[in-house]
Amino acid sequence: MRAWLEQAGFDTRFTSLVAALALIWVALAVATDGVFLSPRNLYNLSIQTCVTAIMACGMVYLIVARQIDLSVGSQMAFAGMLIAWTQVTWLGAETPLAAAASIAIGLAAGLLMGAFQGWWAAYRGLPAFVVTLAGYLIFRGAAFLVADGQTLAPLSNGYQGIGGGVAGSIGPAWSWALGVAACAWVVAQSVHARRSRARYNAAMAPAWADALKAAVTCAAVLGFVAVMNAYPDPTSAAEGATPEGKGIGVPVLILLAVAVALTIVARRMRFGRHVFAYGGNPEAAFLSGLPTKRVVLQVFMLMGALSAIAAVITTARLGSGTHSIGQMAELYVIAAAVIGGTSFAGGVGTIPGAIVGAILIQSLDNGMVLMDVSSAKRQIAIGLILIGAVWLDLVWTRKGAR
Amino acid sequence: MTPLVEVRGLSKRFGGIHAVDRVDCTLGEGEVVGLLGHNGAGKSTLIKVLAGVFPPDEGEILVRGTKREFASPAEARAAGIETIHQSLALAENLDAAANLFLGRERLTPWRTLDSDRMEHEAAGVIRRINPAFTDMRKPVREMSGGQRQTVAIARALHFDARILIMDEPCAALGPAEARMVLDTIRRLKAEGLGIFLISHDVEDVFEVCDRVTVMKAGAVVGTVRTADVTREEVLAMIILGEKRGAQAGRA
Numbered sequence: 001m002r003a004w005l006e007q008a009g010f011d012t013r014f015t016s017l018v019a020a021l022a023l024i025w026v027a028l029a030v031a032t033d034g035v036f037l038s039p040r041n042l043y044n045l046s047i048q049t050c051v052t053a054i055m056a057c058g059m060v061y062l063i064v065a066r067q068i069d070l071s072v073g074s075q076m077a078f079a080g081m082l083i084a085w086t087q088v089t090w091l092g093a094e095t096p097l098a099a100a101a102s103i104a105i106g107l108a109a110g111l112l113m114g115a116f117q118g119w120w121a122a123y124r125g126l127p128a129f130v131v132t133l134a135g136y137l138i139f140r141g142a143a144f145l146v147a148d149g150q151t152l153a154p155l156s157n158g159y160q161g162i163g164g165g166v167a168g169s170i171g172p173a174w175s176w177a178l179g180v181a182a183c184a185w186v187v188a189q190s191v192h193a194r195r196s197r198a199r200y201n202a203a204m205a206p207a208w209a210d211a212l213k214a215a216v217t218c219a220a221v222l223g224f225v226a227v228m229n230a231y232p233d234p235t236s237a238a239e240g241a242t243p244e245g246k247g248i249g250v251p252v253l254i255l256l257a258v259a260v261a262l263t264i265v266a267r268r269m270r271f272g273r274h275v276f277a278y279g280g281n282p283e284a285a286f287l288s289g290l291p292t293k294r295v296v297l298q299v300f301m302l303m304g305a306l307s308a309i310a311a312v313i314t315t316a317r318l319g320s321g322t323h324s325i326g327q328m329a330e331l332y333v334i335a336a337a338v339i340g341g342t343s344f345a346g347g348v349g350t351i352p353g354a355i356v357g358a359i360l361i362q363s364l365d366n367g368m369v370l371m372d373v374s375s376a377k378r379q380i381a382i383g384l385i386l387i388g389a390v391w392l393d394l395v396w397t398r399k400g401a402r
Numbered sequence: 403m404t405p406l407v408e409v410r411g412l413s414k415r416f417g418g419i420h421a422v423d424r425v426d427c428t429l430g431e432g433e434v435v436g437l438l439g440h441n442g443a444g445k446s447t448l449i450k451v452l453a454g455v456f457p458p459d460e461g462e463i464l465v466r467g468t469k470r471e472f473a474s475p476a477e478a479r480a481a482g483i484e485t486i487h488q489s490l491a492l493a494e495n496l497d498a499a500a501n502l503f504l505g506r507e508r509l510t511p512w513r514t515l516d517s518d519r520m521e522h523e524a525a526g527v528i529r530r531i532n533p534a535f536t537d538m539r540k541p542v543r544e545m546s547g548g549q550r551q552t553v554a555i556a557r558a559l560h561f562d563a564r565i566l567i568m569d570e571p572c573a574a575l576g577p578a579e580a581r582m583v584l585d586t587i588r589r590l591k592a593e594g595l596g597i598f599l600i601s602h603d604v605e606d607v608f609e610v611c612d613r614v615t616v617m618k619a620g621a622v623v624g625t626v627r628t629a630d631v632t633r634e635e636v637l638a639m640i641i642l643g644e645k646r647g648a649q650a651g652r653a
Contacts, residue, residue: 196518268514270507273496277504280493287455287491289476289505347495 009205010213013341013396014353021360028367036367039231043246045359045366046228047164047317050251051076051310053358055329056336057262058303060354063337064279065299066346067121067128071135072307072333075113076326077143079106080311084152084321087159099159106308113139114304115297122296136330143323153320163317164249172229175247179225183218190214224248251313255355258306263351275299280347335382336361339389361385404467405430406565406596407452407483412461414447421447423620424461429565429596434587436607436628437600438640439617445600446488448617449567452598453485454478465565476505484563488570488600490554494543498535499524501542502557527556531586548579555586566590567598572606584610604633618643 005012028036035041055072062069086102087093113135120131161167170178190210197204229245266272274295278285286292307326314325340357342349361382368378407429414422422444429435437445451458454472462469465481472478478485492501499521508516508523521538528535532552542550551571558566568587572580587597587610601607607614608628616623616639624645626636639645 264514268517270509270513270515273500273504273507273515277493277496277500280495281491283489284491284493284501285504287453287475287485287487288501289474289479291476347493 007205008209010209013393014350014356016396017340017353017356017360021356021363024360024363024367028363028370032367032370035370036363039227041366041370042227043231043249045362046224046252047168047249048366049359049362050164050249050255051313052329052332052336052362053255053355054258054313055303055306055310055333056340056354056358057258057351058299058306059333059337060340060342060349060351061262061266061275061299062128062303063334063342063344064347064349065275065296066279066282067296067299068132068334069117069135069300069303070129070132070330071113071117071139072303072310073326073329074136074139074143075110075304075307076311076314076329077323078113078139078146079109079308080315080325081143081146081152081321081323082106082109083311083315084155085146087155088152088321089147093154093156093159099156102159103312106311107305110304110306110308110311111301112304113307114301117304118297118300121300122293140323146323147321149323151320151322155315155319155321160316160319162250162254163313163315163319164251165317165319166235168251168316169228169233169246169249170253171233171247172245173247175225175229175245178248178253179221182221186214186217186221251317254309254313258309259351259355266351271295271298276347278346282346332358332361332382335386335389338393339386341393343393357389403430405464406433406466407598408464408467409448409452410462410464412448412451412463413459414451414456415459420620422451422458425617425620425622427615427622427625429598431564431596432591432594433613434591434597434599434611436611436614437598437617438604438607438614438636439623440640442619443617444620445617446569447620449485449569449598449600452478452483452567453487454483479505479561479563482563483565483567484558484561485567486554486558486569486571488573490550492542492550492553495541497539497541498528498545498553498556499538501553502527502560504557506561523560524556527560528552531555531559532582546579547574548576548582551575551579551583555583559590563595565596565598567600569600570602571599572601572603580606604636607636608633616640616645 005015025037059069059072083102083106086105087098091098091101117131117135120126121128190213194204194210225248228248231246232243233246234243266276274285274290277288277290278292278295282292310329311325315321318325336358337349337354338344338357339360340350340353340355342354364382364385365378368381373381405428409425409427412422412425413420425444425448427435437448439445447456450456452463454475454477457471457473464470465483470481472481493504496504499517502524503520508520510516525538532548535549535552542553545553555571571583575583584606587599590597591610599607599611611628613625613627614636615625616636618640623639623643626645
């Protein structure tokens with residue numbers, strides 16, 4: 001089966017991950033009498049996944065470069081508090097451009113937190129584990145100090161749309177347009193890749209396999225749009241009229257933008273190439289004349305910026321800034337990256353894998369909430385899944401190496 | 403004629419240990435100079451200084467008569483010195499083209515990696531060294547020792563280096579692959595490159611080197627022309643750390 005899949009050009013690891021996710025969805029649907037697969041729940045799941053998935057994309061880069069960041073939840077909290085403080089205390093939430101200014105400040109704070117940790121790890125040679133453990137404490141404490149532990153509310157009305165709640169989606173028409181555009185892009189990419197490989201007489205997967213891959217991807221995209229549109233938006237219609245569907249949530253769009261950008265950087269940009277080279281063999285990267293310290297610093301800064309984006313989504317969804325957001329986020333984020341196939345040995349990991357990993361974890365969490373499983377038991381279950389996933393990966397790699 | 407490389411009084415200490423102790427040596431165009439000595443004799447440290455990995459504590463390096471200081475491997479490369487380290491310094495998770503262009507990637511006008519062009523160029527240079535090398539897309543970790551060596555040599559040659567340092571290029575290879583490397587060295591010599599060759603194998607050294615510089619405990623024991631000495635005399639220099647008689651004329 002595996003050899004057959006590989007011959008057809010499928011990434012067996014990614015395929016099995018998606019298969020595992022499908023199984024989990026079926027199981028959760030059965031266990032919740034179908035509630036799990038209702039449009040309303042899937043819309044919520046899509047929003048819940050975004051925060052973890054966006055940060056998991058940065059964690060892939062870090063782990064690929066043989067680093068780790070245990071402080072992403074604390075970074076989220078500090079950036080989120082700065083955003084809320086800018087809007088509520090400093091400028092006033094409905095002042096024009098207050099929301100934009102607060103986002104800029106949040107992003108700057110994220111970059112600075114990343115630069116601080118990256119500098120210690122890259123230029124002073126401290127282990128990332130230690131530096132970011134310190135960051136975990138420092139940034140969480142700093143988040144508390146911003147408003148002395150108080151919650152800052154309310155945030156700007158327009159800003160709250162970023163969180164995917166009221167007015168936080170793009171409606172059915174735009175969603176369909178985006179879905180169709182995405183499908184066109186998938187098909188174009190597939191055709192382009194085949195042409196390019198044919199020109200250099202490189203080995204090629206059979207046409208039916210590429211067609212199947214493109215068809216499955218397009219079906220998933222259009223299916224996703226259909227489900228998002230099937231969730232009625234109660235605020236969209238006048239009284240008595242049929243409400244419009246919500247469509248794709250704004251956080252999902254942000255995640256898509258992040259994922260596409262970081263996938264392109266990983267595969268097509270010099271920086272991504274250097275991150276993977278460094279992770280594969282740090283000594284070789286140095287001897288090849290790469291600016292290895294700067295690469296490590298930049299990876300931490302990227303993570304900081306993504307934590308800030310996650311903070312924007314979270315504060316927008318809550319409509320307020322609290323210093324307690326992002327607790328345990330680091331663990332979910334690392335778990336998502338690892339379940340998605342990122343290896344602690346360095347040099348191996350993909351953005352799509354991490355996103356599916358994030359969906360998988362969030363699905364379990366969401367499904368178990370629907371089943372009234374207590375938070376203590378949910379933690380135990382997710383811990384066990386993490387061990388299981390890494391164990392399966394080990395077995396998988398050993399088999400492959402033989 | 404100005405030598406390609408001239409090393410004058412070069413020293414490198416680690417703690418109290420003189421890893422390289424006031425070493426002088428030269429390398430001319432179209433010349434292969436062997437660096438011989440036991441483990442710990444200082445050969446690898448010497449070439450790492452030349453490759454920009456460590457700064458020297460004392461002494462100077464002249465490239466074509468101009469004094470140069472290398473703050474990083476990238477600067478040594480920019481001065482035309484390419485080094486093939488014993489570890490080969492390849493990223494095992496990347497393919498041949500990615501390794502060949504590591505740090506010197508070809509970019510499209512949109513600043514993205516020009517993968518097609520890199521793969522095409524890499525295939526060209528690699529096949530000139532090793533015609534049996536065909537699978538350009540597999541990662542280094544799936545390659546044989548000879549294929550890895552090919553990638554490392556191709557990387558050193560593709561950017562028109564005139565000075566090449568090879569640290570134990572044949573140590574991990576089978577006889578056929580070692581032959582390929584020695585043939586390559588001879589061809590490069592004919593093209594006018596200067597090559598420092600570090601090796602344990604006295605046979606290999608006598609086959610391709612014009613001169614050998616023998617080191618012991620960080621210092622140079624002596625430099626002799628391979629044509630003027632026997633293998634036994636060179637072995638004696640390595641083991642005893644002293645140059646016998648006057649028959650070993652200085653180059």
